[in-house]
Amino acid sequence: MELTTVWFLLIAVLWTGYFVLEGFDFGVGILLPVLGRDEADRRTVLASIGPVWDGNEVWLLVAGGATFAAFPEWYATLFSGFYVPLFLILVALILRGVAIEYRNKSDSTRGWDRAMFFGSLLPAFLWGVAFANIVRGVPLDADHEYTGSLLTLLNPYALLGGLATLVLFVLHGALFLALRTTGDLRARAVSLAGKAGLAALAVGGAFLVITQLTAGRPATWVSAALAAAGIAGALAATRRGRDGRAFAANAVAIVAVTVTLFGNLWPDVMPALDPAHSLTVENASSSPYTLTVMTWVAVVFTPLVLAYQGWTYWVFRRRLTGSGT
Template structure:
């Protein structure tokens, strides 16, 4: 059951990065694509009906980690307290901006909050996962012994830049899919401009991360490369749906590469003897069994609701929307 829940948590993070990834990208691109209020309003409307539902994946991933791997949760949230707290503040600022932007006479302050509330998590999630992949200083009690500067190492900053560029590209492709006219063309141009840097940085991060995973991990790395190439190729040809699918494949494959490289660890330590694994960090078999039944009942409901939401709000928007 421990391995099953390791996979399920990887799936939850995949869903979060896939869906919140384009939310972050849209927020980052908001002040870049247009200075016209009508266009900015259309940009915000592309994620307005879905952004809060997308955040559910993060809440469930955190809750599942707490219940299935309490040792992992405790070490992660104590050692990474400041970065995770900054992410929380940024998400709060972004949520407030999305809710109150349309209710204010002046939108400049809300647009800034939306921009920084998207950029900060897009960067810091990469920093956090890069440190997990690299390994962190843990003592024999699995307590983090480093400092904030320990987390801001060059490899972690590379990981942050990788997720920042990947989510920005994902957001540009999403906007090209969901808008029309000049706004769609601007988003497509942005996707083509970002893609070379995103490809180089993401692939550098994956190649430098090393780790285990064997054939599964290297297959995932290859899919990341193909997804990024496919996204820009489809954008050039005006195939927005295929471009979004390709960028989605790249994100899914990235998370797969990270988690397949981690297993059987959940939090590697610089001293391997102190690493947290799926075995020593897991809850009791009874707890995992109960969680499995709960997940089997409620997960289809959540998926059905989100699918319905995206179907209802599927039409393209214009600056006049």
């Protein structure tokens, strides 16, 4: 297997890890004003992601860095053409991080809670918009420069993709809270997960069907079907009180959605509306020497990062009570 293909797969894995782990962070942040009826509840909701949220964001940093090093043409075209939505995502992530760290140091928490809500809502929606446009294709010229506008990115298909990731992450957050909390807060999270699951099946199913009919491949029909089965399995497990299985099933659904998108993308990394101008794993990649060095670095350090993050989740695996402990 060529190193360009290897790094395309590694970047897909990094985005998959980011969506699975940061996805429930986004969902928890969005659900903060919905499930947090009083200050004790809100503290518990935030405590559920307190030890892990910053580690989950590392996946995004590594995915961006890997894209810059392995496919610089892809990175340049993506970050210039998608500048506004990516800038909004960056601002939202900064606001969310500040809100988590400084909420308990302020006399008034209302402003920080709003920052947490919108700092989670915007990325959850805009990541879907961005990836829907990447799979659909964007206007590029012969020099691989983006020639569209912001309105070009806000097409109906991309907006549907944004809604799909939004409801999927809300479901993921509700299932995570059901897994990590007890009592009335858990009961409300379970109830909301049932409603969010039905919405995810409807909106996400519509998005994946349109994706498969317009840009799909035979193999990715399997992953699209697995995504639907994962959400349905999460709903079934939730009704039986199997919180861990429900969360795992929805994680499988997120993995399957990401596999569907990247599977339909390859060998392109940034399809153009004119196929002759598309960026591929070949014409967007770095030199073989750069890819070789990066591969050895990844082989050495990736297991260490995974082991550390796995240890963190193991240490903070206990359910939280209403006091946030």
